[in-house]
Amino acid sequence: xxxxxxxxxxxxxxxxxxxxxxxxxxxxxxxxxxxxxxxxxxxxxxxxxxxxxxxxxxxxxxxxxxxxxxxxxxxxxxxxxxxxxxxxxxxxxxxxxxxxxxxxxxxxxxxxxxxxxxxxxxxxxxxxxxxxxxxxxxxxxxxxxxxxxxxxxxxxxxxxxxxxxxxxxxxxxxxxxxxxxxxxxxxxxxxxxxxxxxxxxxxxxxxxxxxxxxxxxxxxxxxxxxxxxxxxxxxxxxxxxxxxxxxxxxxx
Amino acid sequence: xxxxxxxxxxxxxxxxxxxxxxxxxxxxxxxxxxxxxxxxxxxxxxxxxxxxxxxxxxxxxxxxxxxxxxxxxxxxxxxxxxxxxxxxxxxxxxxxxxxxxxxxxxxxxxxxxxxxxxxxxxxxxxxxxxxxxxxxxxxxxxxxxxxxxxxxxxxxxxxxxxxxxxxxxxxxxxxxxxxxxxxxxxxxxxxxxxxxxxxxxxxxxxxxxxxxxxxxxxxxxxxxxxxxxxxxxxxxxxxxxxxxxxxxxxxxxxxxxxxxxxxxxxxxxxxxxxxxxxxxxxxxxxxxxxxxxxxxxxxx
Amino acid sequence: xxxxxxxxxxxxxxxxxxxxxxxxxxxxxxxxxxxxxxxxxxxxxxxxxxxxxxxxxxxxxxxxxxxxxxxxxxxxxxxxxxxxxxxxxxxxxxxxxxxxxxxxxxxxxxxxxxxxxxxxxxxxxxxxxxxxxxxxxxxxxxxxxxxxxxxxxxxxxxxxxxxxxxxxxxxxxxxxxxxxxxxxxxxxxxxxxxxxxxxxxxxxxxxxxxxxxxxxxxxxxxxxxxxxxxxxxxxxxxxxxxxxxxxxxxxxxxxxxxxxxxxxxxxxxxxxxxxxxxxxxxxxxxxx
Numbered sequence: 001x002x003x004x005x006x007x008x009x010x011x012x013x014x015x016x017x018x019x020x021x022x023x024x025x026x027x028x029x030x031x032x033x034x035x036x037x038x039x040x041x042x043x044x045x046x047x048x049x050x051x052x053x054x055x056x057x058x059x060x061x062x063x064x065x066x067x068x069x070x071x072x073x074x075x076x077x078x079x080x081x082x083x084x085x086x087x088x089x090x091x092x093x094x095x096x097x098x099x100x101x102x103x104x105x106x107x108x109x110x111x112x113x114x115x116x117x118x119x120x121x122x123x124x125x126x127x128x129x130x131x132x133x134x135x136x137x138x139x140x141x142x143x144x145x146x147x148x149x150x151x152x153x154x155x156x157x158x159x160x161x162x163x164x165x166x167x168x169x170x171x172x173x174x175x176x177x178x179x180x181x182x183x184x185x186x187x188x189x190x191x192x193x194x195x196x197x198x199x200x201x202x203x204x205x206x207x208x209x210x211x212x213x214x215x216x217x218x219x220x221x222x223x224x225x226x227x228x229x230x231x232x233x234x235x236x237x238x239x240x241x242x243x244x245x246x247x248x249x250x251x252x
Numbered sequence: 253x254x255x256x257x258x259x260x261x262x263x264x265x266x267x268x269x270x271x272x273x274x275x276x277x278x279x280x281x282x283x284x285x286x287x288x289x290x291x292x293x294x295x296x297x298x299x300x301x302x303x304x305x306x307x308x309x310x311x312x313x314x315x316x317x318x319x320x321x322x323x324x325x326x327x328x329x330x331x332x333x334x335x336x337x338x339x340x341x342x343x344x345x346x347x348x349x350x351x352x353x354x355x356x357x358x359x360x361x362x363x364x365x366x367x368x369x370x371x372x373x374x375x376x377x378x379x380x381x382x383x384x385x386x387x388x389x390x391x392x393x394x395x396x397x398x399x400x401x402x403x404x405x406x407x408x409x410x411x412x413x414x415x416x417x418x419x420x421x422x423x424x425x426x427x428x429x430x431x432x433x434x435x436x437x438x439x440x441x442x443x444x445x446x447x448x449x450x451x452x453x454x455x456x457x458x459x460x461x462x463x464x465x466x467x468x469x470x471x472x473x474x475x476x477x478x479x480x481x482x483x484x485x486x487x488x489x490x491x492x493x494x495x496x497x498x499x500x501x502x503x504x505x506x507x508x509x510x511x512x513x514x515x516x517x518x519x520x521x522x523x524x525x526x527x528x529x530x531x532x533x534x535x536x537x538x539x540x541x542x543x544x545x546x547x548x549x550x551x552x
Numbered sequence: 553x554x555x556x557x558x559x560x561x562x563x564x565x566x567x568x569x570x571x572x573x574x575x576x577x578x579x580x581x582x583x584x585x586x587x588x589x590x591x592x593x594x595x596x597x598x599x600x601x602x603x604x605x606x607x608x609x610x611x612x613x614x615x616x617x618x619x620x621x622x623x624x625x626x627x628x629x630x631x632x633x634x635x636x637x638x639x640x641x642x643x644x645x646x647x648x649x650x651x652x653x654x655x656x657x658x659x660x661x662x663x664x665x666x667x668x669x670x671x672x673x674x675x676x677x678x679x680x681x682x683x684x685x686x687x688x689x690x691x692x693x694x695x696x697x698x699x700x701x702x703x704x705x706x707x708x709x710x711x712x713x714x715x716x717x718x719x720x721x722x723x724x725x726x727x728x729x730x731x732x733x734x735x736x737x738x739x740x741x742x743x744x745x746x747x748x749x750x751x752x753x754x755x756x757x758x759x760x761x762x763x764x765x766x767x768x769x770x771x772x773x774x775x776x777x778x779x780x781x782x783x784x785x786x787x788x789x790x791x792x793x794x795x796x797x798x799x800x801x802x803x804x805x806x807x808x809x810x811x812x813x814x815x816x817x818x819x820x821x822x823x824x825x826x827x828x829x830x831x832x833x834x835x836x837x838x839x840x
Contacts, residue, residue, distance in 0.1 A: 052442060285677070373816060383589050543664065
């Protein structure tokens with residue numbers, strides 16, 4: 001735990017008069033999978049999205065406290081928010097392919113960061129499509145619109161797109177919730193491979209998935225962190241009553 | 253128990269019949285309108301007026317039986333296009349602002365404002381046009397170009413019309429931009445785009461067919477607007493030769509002459525033919541635009 | 553190179569943001585200007601006489617009287633048309649949402665068709681009705697105006713109702729059916745009751761439309777200096793009164809047109825504010 005990629009300090013977030021996140025303090029260890037676990041509506045997605053400041057877009061949002069990325073605050077005035085976001089790839093619940101071709105979906109991030117050389121671009125797109133095991137399925141129709149892919153393929157495309165801009169972290173917001181079991185498995189496996197090179201934050205409400213994937217767990221309930229720690233400890237020796245209930249499945 | 257049930261069943265059946273009748277009445281109205289306008293105007297064709305002559309001749313002398321609609325059609329097209337050109341950038345910018353950038357409180361101000369703008373009756377726009385826009389054109393804009401005019405011009409009509417269609421187009425644009433899933437914005441930003449890049453590269457691209465359709469609906473709306481335009485556009489029967497020339501759009505023709513149409517032979521048929529042109533054009537424009545919008549909403 | 557590019561991108565965004573400000577300002581300015589102009593011209597000319605009297609002899613040459621005939625005519629016409637449209641719109645909208653619940657494709661086609669009808673201008677409805685009236689030998693009357701305007705506002709009303717009925721949760725539909733309700737009971741006891749505030753808003757909106765329209769009534773309702781006492785008499789309407797008076801060359805008559813325009817604007821604004829309040833209340837209810 002000496003190397004934490006992200007550190008959240010006394011984070012409070014409210015939208016209008018709804019207090020969504022309450023006194024959040026947590027650390028995200030580097031190059032591990034941290035699972036944020038909790039039932040729906042507990043604020044886990046909001047916590048995830050405050051890390052790359054997508055919460056800035058919410059109307060009537062109020063934030064206090066701080067989040068440190070590599071020991072630097074992300075809410076400071078001098079922070080270039082586009083650079084901050086580029087360091088964190090995002091996968092959302094439903095795949096959100098951009099309204100362009102398969103090729104352009106991966107190339108888009110590269111283009112807006114100013115990379116223009118054609119051949120290099122081609123190689124990079126191919127590389128990342130291979131990383132997510134999509135290349136063989138799409139190499140003959142790179143010009144086809146991304147929306148023509150199946151949902152599972154779209155989600156892998158979104159992962160390739162996110163990886164292409166060379167992030168340090170991957171923020172995954174229940175990325176398998178819209179997928180069939182087989183596609184989910186593919187994505188989960190991919191992430192297990194990726195954790196050697198990336199810090200991963202994975203949000204989920206399924207206990208079994210958390211058990212399969214987590215190195216580190218943050219358990220949330222009604223906007224608060226109830227318990228957090230290394231996966232083994234968390235699952236085998238929960239401290240808090242609410243956690244125990246959740247792990248027993250007697251929760252709803 | 254059974255008697256009660258039976259009563260309820262009859263009640264239900266009767267109600268279904270009533271409902272189907274009501275809906276059928278609504279749905280068949282356009283067909284009836286088309287049929288009746290067509291029947292009436294077909295007398296023109298029967299008396300040796302070809303469709304080509306009616307649409308593309310500019311000789312309008314009802315007393316001599318000459319009905320060339322070209323001046324009115326050209327006036328209508330010009331005034332419509334000009335008004336959409338004026339309204340389009342404003343609607344476009346405001347719609348982007350309200351859906352992407354604006355603070356909550358500002359949106360809360362602008363919605364009722366556009367509603368009020370949409371609710372003001374046509375005739376009030378006409379009054380306002382006479383009081384403000386006519387002098388503006390005759391005393392400021394025209395002299396700037398070294399032209400003398402009464403102020404009752406194509407441009408005046410287009411300005412008034414553009415303001416009338418702004419709330420209409422704006423509402424549809426906002427609706428369309430709101431159908432673009434928020435996840436796309438999040439995805440774009442996470443790749444390192446600025447907000448503006450997300451709008452330009454992703455949102456507008458996704459919404460493009462809908463945006464074009466919104467302007468299609470705006471064109472249809474402008475094409476049929478009657479009273480306000482009639483009050484300020486000048487109403488001189490000739491093909492307008494410039495922005496500062498008087499114009500005489502089709503709806504104004506119909507509204508201005510219904511009183512006399514029974515006194516001249518075939519005049520009534522001619523005016524019904526004018527209404528038919530309006531009906532068919534607007535119906536088609538609306539139909540195509542609406543289909544595109546429905547498709548777009550469906551695909552999301 | 554990098555930095556310059558980023559600055560370039562920010563400038564573009566900045567320019568567009570300024571343009572957006574300008575566009576917003578134009579809209580706010582124009583609506584302000586419209587209301588200001590109408591009130592400034594209209595309020596000084598407004599008097600008790602204008603609201604409370606019908607035109608007397610020589611009114612259109614500057615003689616005494618007011619536009620009460622038109623105000624009352626408009627109220628009659630708008631109420632009549634709104635009522636008639638309601639009688640047809642409510643069953644139609646309920647049918648689309650209750651009976652056709654399972655036929656999504658058909659629902660879509662009907663909605664599309666009604667949306668298209670919404671776009672047809674009132675002058676076409678007016679001309680059409682006028683043609684029918686000539687054919688059947690009916691003279692311009694309050695009744696003819698009511699029917700024409702009702703047809704014209706029907707699509708607006710149905711789609712307005714439809715938008716709120718669409719929001720009724722499917723579970724309500726299913727649980728209603730499983731409790732043994734007939735579709736009739738489901739329509740009027742559940743769907744209708746759930747949506748009363750939203751339906752009221754749709755009605756109010758249509759009423760505003762009916763009140764402000766000129767082109768349809770121009771052909772069908774005629775114009776008269778008297779307050780109509782039966783449906784077969786012609787009726788004056790406020791927008792039409794404005795239109796006619798304004799075409800007079802006499803300044804006094806024109807001033808009265810401005811006064812009438814102020815009255816009309818005021819009524820329409822009141823309806824709009826009312827509708828908004830009703831809708832807000834509705835939203836409050838639906839959240840809790």
